[in-house]
Amino acid sequence: GSSGAVHFEMGSIPVAGRDVVLSATARCTVTDGGPAERSLRVSARPAGDLMRADIADAAVMQLEGGQDQPLDRATGASLHYMLNAEIEGDARVGYFVHPPYQGATGTTAWTAEVTVPAEDPVLAFSAGLRPAPSESDGLTYRVLVDGAEPELIFEEHHTAYGWAEHRVDLSPWAAQDVILRFEATPGPEGDTTADHGFWGEARVATAAALRAGAPERLSGMCMTWVGEDLFEATFAFHGCGPGPVDVSFDLEPGADLVVETLTVHVGGDAMVREYEGGVVLANPGSTPYEFDLAELFPGRTFARIAGTAEQSPQVNDGSPVGGTVTLPALDALLLREMAGR
Numbered sequence: 001g002s003s004g005a006v007h008f009e010m011g012s013i014p015v016a017g018r019d020v021v022l023s024a025t026a027r028c029t030v031t032d033g034g035p036a037e038r039s040l041r042v043s044a045r046p047a048g049d050l051m052r053a054d055i056a057d058a059a060v061m062q063l064e065g066g067q068d069q070p071l072d073r074a075t076g077a078s079l080h081y082m083l084n085a086e087i088e089g090d091a092r093v094g095y096f097v098h099p100p101y102q103g104a105t106g107t108t109a110w111t112a113e114v115t116v117p118a119e120d121p122v123l124a125f126s127a128g129l130r131p132a133p134s135e136s137d138g139l140t141y142r143v144l145v146d147g148a149e150p151e152l153i154f155e156e157h158h159t160a161y162g163w164a165e166h167r168v169d170l171s172p173w174a175a176q177d178v179i180l181r182f183e184a185t186p187g188p189e190g191d192t193t194a195d196h197g198f199w200g201e202a203r204v205a206t207a208a209a210l211r212a213g214a215p216e217r218l219s220g221m222c223m224t225w226v227g228e229d230l231f232e233a234t235f236a237f238h239g240c241g242p243g244p245v246d247v248s249f250d251l252e253p254g255a256d257l258v259v260e261t262l263t264v265h266v267g268g269d270a271m272v273r274e275y276e277g278g279v280v281l282a283n284p285g286s287t288p289y290e291f292d293l294a295e296l297f298p299g300r301t302f303a304r305i306a307g308t309a310e311q312s313p314q315v316n317d318g319s320p321v322g323g324t325v326t327l328p329a330l331d332a333l334l335l336r337e338m339a340g341r
Contacts, residue, residue, distance in 0.1 A: 006251035011115075011195075012047045015241035017266040019285045020044050022235045022247065025261040028226045032254035036227050039252045043221040044237040047244035048209075050125075050180075050202040051093045052252060053081045053221045061099075064190075065105040075100035076192070077108050085161055085198050087130045087236035091176065094126070094200035097184045099139070101192035109183045111146060112202070116178060120207035121170040123180065127156070128163040136194040140187045143168060146179040157187050163200060169332040180204075209243065224252070230260060236269040240287045272296060276338040278305075283327040294323035302335040 028038050059071045059079040069076050085094035100106045127141045138159035144150040154168050183197055186192040201264035222235040252259045270289045271282040279302065283289040293302060307316030320338065327333055
């Protein structure tokens with residue numbers, strides 16, 4: 001922790017449902033004399049998902065005729081994460097990419113360490129080009145298996161605006177740990193004008209898993225703050241199952257992270273909060289959830305509030321509710337307690 005950011009992962013956690021809830025009790029010990037609290041980023045992704053919010057930290061560029069070096073934005077080179085990378089109305093989780101063009105041209109690249117599945121392994125990803133005020137002559141996208149002698153496994157020059165989906169057979173590397181390198185260059189003419197490119201939803205999985213359809217997009221990483229005192233935090237992720245899920249934790253530099261308890265649950269983390277005069281029900285999950293009020297509050301009765309014209313009166317109509325209430329996905333409801341409980 002004292003020499004850099006803390007990163008650790010839990011790989012291929014089996015998940016039977018669509019939603020995942022993580023509960024952790026954690027604290028940090030500051031080692032650099034700086035602020036007592038540090039940011040902690042937590043993410044849960046379908047196993048093999050290569051899209052990471054912190055990719056900019058690992059992005060590199062290679063100027064024409066040179067070697068890899070850290071991304072220098074003074075050259076115009078860019079690579080950053082976007083939860084909604086949109087091209088002509090089609091939004092995907094992805095990376096915006098632009099090759100260097102100020103002073104010299106070259107390549108913008110990123111890498112991912114991958115454990116290749118043992119049976120029918122496939123790399124699936126999208127590459128895109130977004131319209132700009134000026135005209136682009138396209139981007140060349142390449143994927144290599146990195147190593148002492150990198151092996152090119154994909155190369156295509158994209159000139160059409162929009163997303164294009166690609167799949168690459170990884171059978172020669174089945175059951176191996178490899179590094180995949182993704183490159184974007186301005187193409188054979190070296191013209192970088194309006195080269196607004198994207199990598200989207202890159203994933204390594206079995207052919208069977210890809211035929212079953214990709215999991216729904218996640219809502220992105222969650223972030224909280226940790227300090228010297230233990231505290232409990234809950235993180236909800238939607239649509240990352242069913243199937244194996246990778247969970248990762250990233251603490252900013254200058255501190256050590258201590259996680260005393262960690263549990264993983266399948267579900268949408270439905271919540272009930274009681275207050276004076278009523279209760280609040282919340283369903284942050286991606287499927288409907290039934291609240292058993294008779295079990296939660298024996299002998300007590302509740303009704304919807306009477307909403308004004310701006311308070312969804314079709315929902316908040318003042319009517320009594322029964323022993324159970326079902327909330328749709330991503331919804332909440334305020335109930336008032338009826339007199340004579």
